[in-house]
Amino acid sequence: MSQKIEGSLPSQATLRTTAVNTKAASGASEDGQTRAVGATAATDSLRLTGEASGLQSLQRQLSAAPAVDSNRVESVRSALQGGTYKINPDAIASRMLDLDQQLSA
Secondary structure (H helix, E strand, O other): OOOOOOOOOOOOHHHHHHHHHHHHHHEEOOOOOOOOOOOOOOOOOOOHHHHHHHHHHHHHHHOOOOOOOHHHOOOOOOHEEEEEEEEHHHHHHHHHHHHHHHHOO
């Protein structure tokens, strides 16, 4: 899922936001008098979609898994040292094409 974001905020909106933030930070009201600025409790919340929850779960599973399969590395290393490792160019090309197709989908 992708979303295209175009353009930026109009310059007037940016200027107005800056002006409001400056007034709030200084504690000045519009009539020039100083007033206390109170803090408000944060009421923000976040609700994830099913797809986002699934991706979050997948990320947790992948981060728990080891980055390298040490058994596979050892078997390839011993095959290379023993001269028995066979390179299959057709299998390599097929997997590269599969990966390219997955990335373009």
